Amino acid sequence: MPAVADILIPLALDTAYSYAVPPGLTLAAGDVVQVPLGPRETVGVVWGVEERASGGNLRPVTGRIEAPPLSEPLRKLVDWLARYTLAPKGSALAMALRLPDEAAQRETSRIGVRASGRPASRPTTARGKVLAVAADGAVRGKSALAKEAGVSLSVVDGLIDDGALEAVALVPEPVALPPDPDHPRVPLSEAQAEAAHELIAPPSPAPAESGGTILLEGVTGSGKTEVYFEAVAECVREGRQALVLMPEIALTAQFLDRFAGRFGVRPATWHSGIGGKRRERIRAGVASGEVRVVVGARSALFLPFAKLGLIVVDEEHESAYKQEDGVHYHARDMAVVRGRFERCPVVLASATPSIESRVNAQSGRYRHVSLPGRFGGRPLPDIKAIDMRLDKPEIGRFLSPPMVNAVKATLAQGEQALLFLNRRGYAPLTLCRACGHRYQCRNCSTWLVEHRFRRALVCHQCGYAQPKPEACTECGAFDHLTPCGPGVERIAEEATALFPDRRIVVLSSDFPGGAERLRQELETVAAGECDLVIGTQLVAKGHNFPHLTLVGVLDADIGLTTGDPRAAERTFQLLQQVTGRAGRGERPGRALVQTYQPDHPVIAALLSGDAERFYEEEIGAREAAGLPPFGRLAALIVSGEEREKAEAHGQALARAADPPPGIMVLGPAEAPLALVRGRWRFRLLVKTERGIDVQSYLRDWLARGPKPRGNLKVAIDVDPQSFL
Ligand code: ADP
Ligand code: ZN
Numbered sequence: 001m002p003a004v005a006d007i008l009i010p011l012a013l014d015t016a017y018s019y020a021v022p023p024g025l026t027l028a029a030g031d032v033v034q035v036p037l038g039p040r041e042t043v044g045v046v047w048g049v050e051e052r053a054s055g056g057n058l059r060p061v062t063g064r065i066e067a068p069p070l071s072e073p074l075r076k077l078v079d080w081l082a083r084y085t086l087a088p089k090g091s092a093l094a095m096a097l098r099l100p101d102e103a104a105q106r107e108t109s110r111i112g113v114r115a116s117g118r119p120a121s122r123p124t125t126a127r128g129k130v131l132a133v134a135a136d137g138a139v140r141g142k143s144a145l146a147k148e149a150g151v152s153l154s155v156v157d158g159l160i161d162d163g164a165l166e167a168v169a170l171v172p173e174p175v176a177l178p179p180d181p182d183h184p185r186v187p188l189s190e191a192q193a194e195a196a197h198e199l200i201a202p203p204s205p206a207p208a209e210s211g212g213t214i215l216l217e218g219v220t221g222s223g224k225t226e227v228y229f230e231a232v233a234e235c236v237r238e239g240r241q242a243l244v245l246m247p248e249i250a251l252t253a254q255f256l257d258r259f260a261g262r263f264g265v266r267p268a269t270w271h272s273g274i275g276g277k278r279r280e281r282i283r284a285g286v287a288s289g290e291v292r293v294v295v296g297a298r299s300a301l302f303l304p305f306a307k308l309g310l311i312v313v314d315e316e317h318e319s320a321y322k323q324e325d326g327v328h329y330h331a332r333d334m335a336v337v338r339g340r341f342e343r344c345p346v347v348l349a350s351a352t353p354s355i356e357s358r359v360n361a362q363s364g365r366y367r368h369v370s371l372p373g374r375f376g377g378r379p380l381p382d383i384k385a386i387d388m389r390l391d392k393p394e395i396g397r398f399l400s401p402p403m404v405n406a407v408k409a410t411l412a413q414g415e416q417a418l419l420f421l422n423r424r425g426y427a428p429l430t431l432c433r434a435c436g437h438r439y440q441c442r443n444c445s446t447w448l449v450e451h452r453f454r455r456a457l458v459c460h461q462c463g464y465a466q467p468k469p470e471a472c473t474e475c476g477a478f479d480h481l482t483p484c485g486p487g488v489e490r491i492a493e494e495a496t497a498l499f500p501d502r503r504i505v506v507l508s509s510d511f512p513g514g515a516e517r518l519r520q521e522l523e524t525v526a527a528g529e530c531d532l533v534i535g536t537q538l539v540a541k542g543h544n545f546p547h548l549t550l551v552g553v554l555d556a557d558i559g560l561t562t563g564d565p566r567a568a569e570r571t572f573q574l575l576q577q578v579t580g581r582a583g584r585g586e587r588p589g590r591a592l593v594q595t596y597q598p599d600h601p602v603i604a605a606l607l608s609g610d611a612e613r614f615y616e617e618e619i620g621a622r623e624a625a626g627l628p629p630f631g632r633l634a635a636l637i638v639s640g641e642e643r644e645k646a647e648a649h650g651q652a653l654a655r656a657a658d659p660p661p662g663i664m665v666l667g668p669a670e671a672p673l674a675l676v677r678g679r680w681r682f683r684l685l686v687k688t689e690r691g692i693d694v695q696s697y698l699r700d701w702l703a704r705g706p707k708p709r710g711n712l713k714v715a716i717d718v719d720p721q722s723f724l
Contacts, residue, residue, distance in 0.1 A: 031069050164430040199228065282294070322718075422574070444461040462676065565633075
């Protein structure tokens with residue numbers, strides 16, 4: 001009987017296609033193959049092979065491709081991801097299957113040269129220099145050799161033609177050197193050693209379904225990183241591989257150096273900035289098992305590890321782990337799933353765990369390992385509120401007098417201060433005082449944000465930018481355009497006027513010069529080479545600034561009124577993280593929080609320093625409201641170029657919803673961001689009781705309901721994190 005292979009193709013298709021396996025070709029599940037698809041050839045992965053009598057008229061598989069096969073746990077992850085997110089299975093596969101592009105492959109066969117032992121037929125001074133360098137017999141790249149000899153490349157080429165140098169293939173350097181788990185290290189404190197032991201020791205009784213997941217909780221500076229490094233070390237000792245996931249921007253040189261301090265070498269890193277050839281070499285090294293530890297952003301979760309022994313999700317509460325376009329998945333949750341398929345432990349680390357992980361720890365689904373207090377008995381920063389109703393800044397200013405005095409005192413002592421405002425740019429709104437016109441994006445329902453550095457008004461949603469006009473574009477009045485409200489650039493202007501002799505740096509994700517420059521700038525802050533840092537949430541995350549002793553939060557209330565079910569949690573986490581930046585070095589730190597609502601439960605919990613109180617209240621509130629994790633949410637986002645058609649489609653979907661008991665369908669409602677990139681958006685929200693299979697309901701509903709036509713689209717977001 002002929003063999004038939006089911007091939008999954010990494011395109012937005014939901015099912016695998018059947019192909020005949022030609023005689024002489026043996027295929028196994030996971031193999032990467034080339035197959036005909038319509039008039040073209042494409043790449044796919046074998047999802048199953050069987051002997052079938054009726055396979056005769058199927059098109060045959062073209063052949064196998066030289067690429068590491070997808071392991072069974074990774075194939076299961078793809079299946080699981082597609083089922084959970086309702087993404088087409090092929091789209092889920094695309095995340096795990098990135099094939100080497102040909103240019104990258106060509107690059108890998110680099111050529112080097114070495115002395116052949118034959119003399120040059122026509123000796124010159126330049127040639128003599130090259131041969132003197134090459135006399136040691138080592139293989140060098142052509143340009144490296146020319147540079148070392150101080151001659152031009154043509155001299156080297158001439159010697160190759162002449163036969164005095166011979167070309168040999170360069171052996172590529174290993175993509176990452178092996179980390180040494182027993183590299184000499186600083187001793188752990190007793191509490192840290194105990195926590196590390198709990199991470200490493202096999203749990204008893206044996207793990208239940210998610211029993212392999214551990215929540216590692218400890219305030220900022222308690223040494224969570226040091227502790228999970230021990231679990232990484234143990235994993236490497238056992239000859240297995242470890243993956244450490246981080247929110248992208250936390251992947252700093254500082255962290256990599258810390259890793260090198262513990263393991264003797266830097267780890268392989270994986271994020272959107274790693275391109276071409278290096279990307280392929282890391283993938284191949286991960287698949288062969290040669291790369292032992294990967295530190296990466298969320299996409300590293302889909303790397304083809306040969307023998308994964310541990311996954312760490314650092315800052316597990318971070319919303320950056322949720323991918324909000326294409327396949328809407330949460331990398332923390334998928335890490336737990338991959339851990340289950342790989343039968344390896346998963347460590348979720350955070351100073352401010354998500355409510356979901358906290359509840360899982362309380363219910364015993366996750367093990368809970370806590371680190372009490374900061375390392376070395378350093379105190380947590382003392383946090384005080386500045387009531388903005390009483391301590392008003394001067395007109396047109398944003399720093400209240402107590403804040404200014406505190407910064408002044410800190411700088412006078414030679415210490416560093418951080419002013420935190422979660423708003424990029426100069427001003428979030430520009431208004432004409434003559435005609436009242438407000439500058440809005442032409443593609444989105446957002447105000448344009450003034451960026452002084454770029455001299456432009458910019459949309460933070462779609463990136464649309466226009467030069468800041470001299471006169472109002474509506475009424476023509478000169479000198480009437482007024483910035484409203486502060487962004488970090490405006491705070492920097494105020495601070496420069498207040499502290500003209502101080503070194504001030506503004507840090508936000510739109511830092512001029514891109515991610516690499518930003519990383520360098522973060523290093524200079526850590527080294528103490530600046531006095532005052534003004535930054536967005538970017539500075540709140542994962543950085544260690546040992547010279548920082550004062551954190552000033554400029555608008556603590558910003559995130560509290562968004563109508564998002566996680567608004568309280570997010571605000572608490574962010575404020576806790578950013579205030580926790582203070583006093584991580586030798587000197588104690590403090591934080592000042594400007595607020596109009598000092599009695600708001602979130603602000604009160606922050607001031608009291610009693611995180612437990614916050615968790616108790618918030619978990620109680622979620623349970624009472626049936627919100628996650630005590631109930632489930634899923635969103636459908638209908639979008640289209642015409643507002644009426646998008647709304648009508650949303651309404652037609654709602655009419656077809658027919659929810660059974662335990663499920664509620666709300667909407668359609670115009671999305672808070674009603675227009676994005678020229679598309680109108682309407683949201684439907686599905687709210688269910690806890691035990692309900694929301695995916696089956698959604699699948700059934702969408703199969704029954706109207707199909708989007710023309711430019712209409714329906715995006716599905718299970719467990720939405722953003723409600724915009
Ligand atoms: P967390 O990840 O919980 O915020 P870190 O692991 O970053 O904490 O530790 C905070 C600081 O304390 C770091 O500068 C770290 O080097 C230092 N530290 C933590 N544990 C130790 C230890 N056992 N010995 C020396 N320094 C430590
Ligand atoms: Zn826009």
